[in-house]
Amino acid sequence: MAHIVVVGNEKGGSGKSTTSMHVATALARMGHSVGALDLDLRQRSFGRYIENRQAYCDREVLKLPMPEYLPLPRIEPEDVPEGQNIYDLRLDAAVTALExxxxxxxxxxxxxxxxxxxxAHSLADTLITPLNDSFVDFDLLARHDPETGKITGPSIYSEMVWNSRQLRAQxxxxxxxxxxxxxxMGSQVMHNKKKVGVALTDLSKRIGFRVAPGFSERVVFRELFPRGLTLLDLRDVGVTSLSISNIAARQEVRDLINELNLPKVKVDF
Known part of the structure; x- marks a missing residue:
């Protein structure tokens, strides 16, 4: 059975799809078989990313490592048994087809x-929650007192993760x-950055998550999306001289895969 990696939070613009694509591509490049689902039925950024990749490979006659993307199957309302949820059935069918x-x-x-x-959160073996390094996004995880910096309570999202953990335990x-x-994260050491780091470290001990550095703000991530490429593909598409920024970004991907500590994964790129 597949090890399920869920990338989620309840705020947009935090880099979920970029994270999903780079994790999926990195695993595929290391020889692992990877399936992919996009549950954002409106935006479909992750799904579009993979579709762009396939279109680029077809157009340029390239063969790049690629996850198998499966759109959620349609189920007609009249086919839903009484008392069951149509979205549960659609997700179950997609997971069953891939896992x-x-x-x-x-x-x-x-x-x-x-x-x-x-x-999906209740299915996660590994849950990745990207967030922008600010107290605006910290609020996704917990409420805190701006004067004392103390945690005053969990957020609705953290409570959902807790409920998912309870369901898995049961x-x-x-x-x-x-x-x-x-x-x-900004490259400069700033007071607010330190405060966010301290708050995350404190919260991680209370509600049980690990903190890891993610991706810096880089134009290259946005530039690669239309072709469905990742930083790991640049040399394969003819970019022989990587900029300092690209090399640093590639290292961020390597560090992320190492930090995930996924079963039978040894980073070799």
């Missing part, structure tokens, strides 16, 4: 609370390994 064919299944969730996202499944990524 026995792949080593890993990457699921990208929407930046809002939906039934699909809620169910089903006899292993606990979720939860990693919070600090994306778009």
């Amino acid at each position: 026995d064919r792949h080593d890993f299944l990457i699921i990208d969730c929407p930046g809002s609370h939906t039934r699909l996202s809620q169910v 089903a006899g499944l292993k606990p979720i390994d939860w990693i919070v990524l600090r994306n778009r």
Whole structure:
């Protein structure tokens, strides 16, 4: 059965789809079989990313490592048994179609609370929560006192993750390994950055997640999307001289894969 990696939070613009694509591509490049689902039925950024990749490979006659992307199957309302949820059935059908064919299944969730996202979190063996490195996004995880910096209570999202953990425990499944990524961290050491770091470290001990550095703000991430490429593909598409920024970004991807500590994964890129 596939190891399920869910990338989720309830705010947009935190880098979920970029994270999903780079994790999926990195695993595929290391020889692992990877399935992919995008639960954002409106934006479909992760799904579009993979479709762009296939179109680019077809156009340039290239063969790049690629996850198998499967859109959620349609189910007609009249085919839904009484008392069951149509979104549960659609997700279950998609996971069933992929999980026995792949080593890993990457699921990208929407930046809002939906039934699909809620169910996906309960399926996660590994949960990655990217957030921009600010107290605006910290509020996704917990409420805090701006004067004292103390945590005053969990957020609705953290409570959802807790409920997902409880459901897994009741089903006899292993606990979720939860990693919070600090994306778009500034290169300068700033007072607010330090305060966010201290607050995350404190919160991680209270509600049980690991903190990891994510991706810096780089133009290259946005530039690669239309062709469906990642930083790991640049040399394969003819970029022989990488800029300092590209080399640093590639190292960020390597560090992320190492930090995830996924089963039977040894970073070799």
